[in-house]
Amino acid sequence: MQLRHMNQFIPLQGIISENLPPDKHLGEADMSTIEISKEEADPDEKERLERIKNKPLLVECFNLFDFEFVARHVMKKTAWAYYSSGADDEITMRENHSAFAKIWFKPRILVDVDKVDYSTIMLGTRCSAPFYVTATALGKLGHPEGETVLTKAAHTHDIIQMIPTLASCSFEQIRDAAVEGQTQWLQLYVNKDRSLTKRIVQTAEGQGIKGLFITVDAPQLGRREKDMRSKFGDIGAHEQRSDNDVDRTQGVARAISSFIDPSLSWQDIPWFQTITKMPIVLKGVQCAEDAIKAVEYGVQGIVVSNHGGRQLDYARSGIEILVEVMAALRERNWQDRLEVFCDGGIRRATDIIKAIALGAKGVGIGRPFLYAMSAYGVEGVERAMLLLKQELEMNMRLIGATKISDLNPTILDLKSIGTHSVPTPTDVLSSQEYDGLLVPKSKPKAKL
Amino acid sequence: MQLRHMNQFIPLQGIISENLPPDKHLGEADMSTIEISKEEADPDEKERLERIKNKPLLVECFNLFDFEFVARHVMKKTAWAYYSSGADDEITMRENHSAFAKIWFKPRILVDVDKVDYSTIMLGTRCSAPFYVTATALGKLGHPEGETVLTKAAHTHDIIQMIPTLASCSFEQIRDAAVEGQTQWLQLYVNKDRSLTKRIVQTAEGQGIKGLFITVDAPQLGRREKDMRSKFGDIGAHEQRSDNDVDRTQGVARAISSFIDPSLSWQDIPWFQTITKMPIVLKGVQCAEDAIKAVEYGVQGIVVSNHGGRQLDYARSGIEILVEVMAALRERNWQDRLEVFCDGGIRRATDIIKAIALGAKGVGIGRPFLYAMSAYGVEGVERAMLLLKQELEMNMRLIGATKISDLNPTILDLKSIGTHSVPTPTDVLSSQEYDGLLVPKSKPKAKL
Amino acid sequence: MQLRHMNQFIPLQGIISENLPPDKHLGEADMSTIEISKEEADPDEKERLERIKNKPLLVECFNLFDFEFVARHVMKKTAWAYYSSGADDEITMRENHSAFAKIWFKPRILVDVDKVDYSTIMLGTRCSAPFYVTATALGKLGHPEGETVLTKAAHTHDIIQMIPTLASCSFEQIRDAAVEGQTQWLQLYVNKDRSLTKRIVQTAEGQGIKGLFITVDAPQLGRREKDMRSKFGDIGAHEQRSDNDVDRTQGVARAISSFIDPSLSWQDIPWFQTITKMPIVLKGVQCAEDAIKAVEYGVQGIVVSNHGGRQLDYARSGIEILVEVMAALRERNWQDRLEVFCDGGIRRATDIIKAIALGAKGVGIGRPFLYAMSAYGVEGVERAMLLLKQELEMNMRLIGATKISDLNPTILDLKSIGTHSVPTPTDVLSSQEYDGLLVPKSKPKAKL
Amino acid sequence: MQLRHMNQFIPLQGIISENLPPDKHLGEADMSTIEISKEEADPDEKERLERIKNKPLLVECFNLFDFEFVARHVMKKTAWAYYSSGADDEITMRENHSAFAKIWFKPRILVDVDKVDYSTIMLGTRCSAPFYVTATALGKLGHPEGETVLTKAAHTHDIIQMIPTLASCSFEQIRDAAVEGQTQWLQLYVNKDRSLTKRIVQTAEGQGIKGLFITVDAPQLGRREKDMRSKFGDIGAHEQRSDNDVDRTQGVARAISSFIDPSLSWQDIPWFQTITKMPIVLKGVQCAEDAIKAVEYGVQGIVVSNHGGRQLDYARSGIEILVEVMAALRERNWQDRLEVFCDGGIRRATDIIKAIALGAKGVGIGRPFLYAMSAYGVEGVERAMLLLKQELEMNMRLIGATKISDLNPTILDLKSIGTHSVPTPTDVLSSQEYDGLLVPKSKPKAKL
Numbered sequence A, B, C, D: 001m002q003l004r005h006m007n008q009f010i011p012l013q014g015i016i017s018e019n020l021p022p023d024k025h026l027g028e029a030d031m032s033t034i035e036i037s038k039e040e041a042d043p044d045e046k047e048r049l050e051r052i053k054n055k056p057l058l059v060e061c062f063n064l065f066d067f068e069f070v071a072r073h074v075m076k077k078t079a080w081a082y083y084s085s086g087a088d089d090e091i092t093m094r095e096n097h098s099a100f101a102k103i104w105f106k107p108r109i110l111v112d113v114d115k116v117d118y119s120t121i122m123l124g125t126r127c128s129a130p131f132y133v134t135a136t137a138l139g140k141l142g143h144p145e146g147e148t149v150l151t152k153a154a155h156t157h158d159i160i161q162m163i164p165t166l167a168s169c170s171f172e173q174i175r176d177a178a179v180e181g182q183t184q185w186l187q188l189y190v191n192k193d194r195s196l197t198k199r200i201v202q203t204a205e206g207q208g209i210k211g212l213f214i215t216v217d218a219p220q221l222g223r224r225e226k227d228m229r230s231k232f233g234d235i236g237a238h239e240q241r242s243d244n245d246v247d248r249t250q251g252v253a254r255a256i257s258s259f260i261d262p263s264l265s266w267q268d269i270p271w272f273q274t275i276t277k278m279p280i281v282l283k284g285v286q287c288a289e290d291a292i293k294a295v296e297y298g299v300q301g302i303v304v305s306n307h308g309g310r311q312l313d314y315a316r317s318g319i320e321i322l323v324e325v326m327a328a329l330r331e332r333n334w335q336d337r338l339e340v341f342c343d344g345g346i347r348r349a350t351d352i353i354k355a356i357a358l359g360a361k362g363v364g365i366g367r368p369f370l371y372a373m374s375a376y377g378v379e380g381v382e383r384a385m386l387l388l389k390q391e392l393e394m395n396m397r398l399i400g401a402t403k404i405s406d407l408n409p410t411i412l413d414l415k416s417i418g419t420h421s422v423p424t425p426t427d428v429l430s431s432q433e434y435d436g437l438l439v440p441k442s443k444p445k446a447k448l
Ligand code: HEM
Pocket: C002, C005, C006, C009, C010, C011, C024, C137, C138, C166, C221, C222, C224, C227, C228, C231, C252, C253, C255, C256, C259
């Protein structure tokens, strides 16, 4: 048990293994094996295997939601719970996508849109589209080949991948899966032991990693109840539980917290600048004040993000923060002093276009690619990327934009961004007593 | 298969046939025949035929939604999918109607409303009411006689019809279905081959068409997933699919895109003005800036529209654009320099009155007439028009207006137009744990 | 059939009978008898009678919604349809009550509220509470004794009743049901034949009626589809229908319109002032401009109302109009030049208190008393009134008000009145793919 | 029957018994015994006992909603009805929690959050967290040991408990359950007989109570229909009812009102200041004006609260009042002249943090602890407190705050507080006719 949980958090093994204290030194995770024994006993598992056999053809997936739908039905319950869960009541997690519905388009007509080019440059790398695969931990929960699946699809589509510190494949495996010249970035959780962190960063830089994304929104890993509940279920089936178990799940979070340094602060930034020449990007900026500070500290970029709604509930969506951040930067004419990225809830090309038009250089996509990977492997992720590109081309054309630089705030209606409409509780009696309108009745059958 | 799809897009055959490149020269579409073989195999088809037999009497349709209800039950699934679908998540498609709920009335009382006259003049033609039949492609999917059904009903009610470039009947057939003096307009998709476009326009003008509506919101035809999925279903039942099918649907869209010229731009407008004396109207204007440009380019009108929500999702509703456009025109005192029309989501006379009061000369209605036609043919469309007129008379009276020119912004409460309220995601636990209020209980039955 | 409808609508018979053209002269309606023959055939009718037998005890009705619930189950379908229906999509009808949810309280504490007095004076009559029974046509549909049921309950509770022109009991019957000194008002539909109208008004004044409410929001009676459909059902079951029936319902509306004069206008007001000394109140004012006019024309009062949502859909709620009207009157310091009443959607004492605090002298209540009457007769209406009074006492105490004049705008939070929030259409895929949060699971049963 | 109700409400017996008029002198309540006879007859009761046997393990409760879920299933129906009910349509009751969704966070990153300390000082007492157990009547309905259960858990977690005047245990019992030095406050309903009130207050002070919370939002106890209905059910099953029962429930409220003095007013405050040195706090302040007055009258604190939504429906949520109150205090620079507390709807640490950041010294929590107590006794309440603390630590860290004084308005996005969004009634036809988007279909099973 303990073992199983520990295994889940062996990050960047190639780099780290030598540096880990012995009790964290457990060799590579083989999740498929570990899970199997348990799952066999599970009566639901048979049905799941049946569902896998009959899963829809890949070509029947027409948008990113479709992969989520299929994944939900074919993934192991615990894996689904881990990927799909968010903090507390998952308000922020869902707000992330729904916030995009507060922004509407003001398309221009009669523009020659014969040729549309949505390629762009992020942190110096030209890539085929303004989105990237963001870092997500524990890829092997969804697919036996883990993060390397994403690497391969990213290559097919000339898309940048961000490698997570807490990957389930080793850093070397992920690098090896990439082809010569394929750009990857590194997402970094900073360790209390800074010499370990230094070695990770420098190894990555040495291996050609092109950007260092320091996660700043996770001094402690979030409480995700869906995930806790799913684990509890497993445990409960096998063991005698006592009420002293109270803190076990919490304990895991704490174990990680001892790995992630909660004392990391602005004071540490200059040190990072001494140990690497990679552009440094702060992942998880959540208000204008911190974006301004980021410029002042001389970092190369920020990701406005709330960690996919997995950390603090009622944190605002990335897209809403983006509006505030860009306004503050433009006020000081600092919008070119760093690159702003945005993630959280991106599901449609229209979402991407909104972020780019507001001023983002690119957007990160997390769960959708995990779902595509879990349901259909490399081909799934490739199709997900293809669909996004088809939508991008179509929608830029319909907006009257032929290139990324045509996308700017004048094509957006932003009046409603920033409002959080909370419907007044329904008047139960009044609404249940209402007798809805009817539709015309069919003729009664001749007989009967 | 290929054949079937190609056939669907043979527009304006009479005019075009001589000009089409040979591989697009396929003769008139007979959709009913083509579909039949497949439908016979369909087990659902029997139920549908049963439903047709028992469909409600026409007189039981009391509003435009009723036709939609009946059509959904009696139309072929693929035809229903084509008519009813919209872009992406169909947010814009539904917003089109629901945006009208943001506008409320400030009716005037104690006005002599004995006589109410809602007739009006559009592009120089007096007609019985301020709405027209807008252009919609592929009428034969819904009714074997296609667009001519609309022509006949339009005549009965003295309503203008706009003929689509992509009609399933030939242009001549549609003209012939009209009676002497009946006004029709032409909706135009501009071809890469401008000589072809020129011939279409001039033929139309020669045959007495009274207005040229150039569609400017469709440089590429939209992705409508409901439609794609319905087609996929069909195909899947017959053929071995491989994942290389990925782009087939896309391919059809592209075939059409090669017919519709995506490079059409403002620079082309003067040319149109040289080839015709018909009033030129741009169909699909979506912001004030382009409305201003339209005046500057000297066209006679614009339709604020998002193509029925079939092109770009999160494009704003026609009625919301109308508010913005009229404000910009009035600011320059240009409101009389062109006629502004509006379409999208019109289902009630109150919707029409709102648009007219804001400044529109008339409104276009698409799907409701298609549904009335599909469910009940000419008589259906006639009743749909009659119901709208009855509602118009009633509602103008209740507003205190006796003629079109009485309708102006002072009768409207516009405070909420332009807001896009997106409810915060529900707090699932909090709401599911709420125990609703109860109603009084009946006495228990004497026995039991 | 024809007969049945005719009989139902013999209003103010005592007064009118002598003046009606012979073909409208049909004697008193006995609806219970007339209906029976048809209802016997109805298979649903048996179930309804069963439901009546088991209906909840009157004391189990704790609020006005409860009467609606019971009435829906025990009333005849057509009667229910007539009472409960509203115009078009019934948006305004439902908005009427839900608009009250836009106003919140700012109660004052530490006020001596030992004694609470909510009696008030309306048009010179002191009465026990600031609400009255508004005029509603066709009382006999709900109860064999029709409007006289309301008269009796009104007396018990010292509440004013407004007698409808289109009552199903004769005017004399309703007057006779009242006790000596009981105040009643008259609601007036103005006839094309002004001498008839004059006689009605003067007879009423002669018999001691204390106020003349001229309905100004119904130059034509509304289209209520629920009601139309319910009638259609009946007809359809018995007769061969042809599509020429199209206009039958419409025809009726027109017949009534010929009774109600749609040419009534401000020019007629001085004439009314010459024929009666009763205070004149315009029922159905819907914007500030007309309220101002009402003062200028010297009438004694107005009712801000949209006829219970039965006339024009998207007309604003009475309470919202009230805010606008009071602001306009106060701006000119005219708030004491006429009495403002308000009706529509009043269901709770909190609704009443909001209207009074905004400046209304009293509020009218329509459907709730009809439902109480239909379900439980006089005792039902009495209990409905009692419940309102109990709520009034309680809520005034909790607000820190001991008398009507303590209720003023400072106890209200009005920030949200006037906004019409229309939720953006839901992102179907995104919301259906969301996997809600779970609750703890029960232990599995010992066995199994 | 009568007896049962009497017994339930013997508050503060130790203090009061000597002072009560003889007819209110009934000895200590033993609810479990009294209820049993009736419940045995109840067929639902067997199922409830079954549910209790299988209730989830305590460790499976991961948040405060979980306790509500379990309590709903294991509590007696009448007890559940009493705890869970609110005034009228329970709009305010539900608004209390949902209002928190109008406030969002602007977390700060890169703050050293290694150590987080959420302890604080309220009315001079240091305690482990900024929440307290607020006063709720009738604890024995939920647990045979009543309020002492809360006392014990409060001690475990170093949390302050407020003792209710209307406790079901005697005041002495509750004091005795506390350990030496454990801080308790007293909630006071003021009696018409001030000498009785004086004795209660002085006894409490003598026994070391550290704060006097005078409830000012309940001059009359609220009408809670869910509760009324649940009682009616019971009665109905046993007795012959007549319609004269109308006022029975009302009568009880009146009996209580004769106990609680509705004439209590600001004039009484100076008197309280003469009889005690305990800090005086007004519980139930609901607008800025009264908060200002409270300062002027020299009390030590206020609780912005609406009594858990149990008194006046459409009273605003505590958190919304808090915003208004703090603004008014800060405007006069009076924010340190009294301590402001807040209660109502607190369910998550994020709720607590929002209130504290706005300026509250602490928040009261009512129902959640009652539910935890009813479902799991002392251990349940302890776990509820533990969960809140875990959430507090986590969320403060994620916000970038290490101590209570770091929480201030700059971490909040308050743009939407104060708006009461009431969705326009849905367009039933339009929404029911919408044909939702589909998801990919599974392959048909090989056979079949
Ligand atoms: C003096 C003559 C009449 C008067 C005063 C009268 C009055 C009324 C009134 C007050 C209503 C309900 C109005 C409302 O909803 O507010 C009504 C409805 C109706 N009346 Fe009459 N009526 C008259 C003659 C007739 C005649 C001649 C017919 C039939 C041939 C008729 C058939 C109906 C029907 C079917 C309705 C229901 C209308 C609906 O569905 O909205 N009435 N009438």
